[in-house]
Amino acid sequence: MTRNYELFPDDDNGDVLWQMHEDGDDLTELHDIEYSIAFSSQEQAERCALYLLHEEQKITLFADEEVEPAEWIVTIFVNMEPEYADVVDLEEWFTKIAEKFGGEYDGWGCMTYVYDVEDEEDD
Structure with a gap:
């Protein structure tokens, strides 16, 4: 199949969505998409998390101690159809929020979920 660059532009987001499509993922179905914001301090992360909760976002907050120095990660869960324009809009919004609270948008x-229907073979 030839890539439609209007639906899947030639950038990181378009590449990921195109790969999902090529792998057989139905992009017209709702997906739980996770957007992440990284912080160097717990206080900044907690302030951002509280703000996002007030914005009625579903989030998690955890310390990533596997990196030095440890980072605090706020993950925002959005149930949506993964359309390019919507992904870009949310990235821009979360980037602004990250900057507002001294964090960095992290992707x-x-x-x-790709389900293969295998033909049943007669024994």
């Missing part, structure tokens, strides 16, 4: 991802 998005989601689990893909």
Whole structure:
């Protein structure tokens, strides 16, 4: 299949969405997409988390101690159809929020669910 650059522009977001599509993921279905913001301090992360809760966002907050120095990560869970324009809009919004609270927007991802229907073979 030839890539439609209107649906899947030639950038990181378009590449990820195109790969999901190529892997058989149905992008017209709702997905739980995770957007992440990283902070160097717990206080900054907690202030951002509280702000996002007031914005009615579903979030988690945890300390990533596997990196030095430890980072605090706020993950925002958005149930949505992964359309390019919506992903970009949310990235821009979360980038502004990250900057407002002294953090850094750290990208998005989601689990893909691809189900293969195998033909039953007669024994």
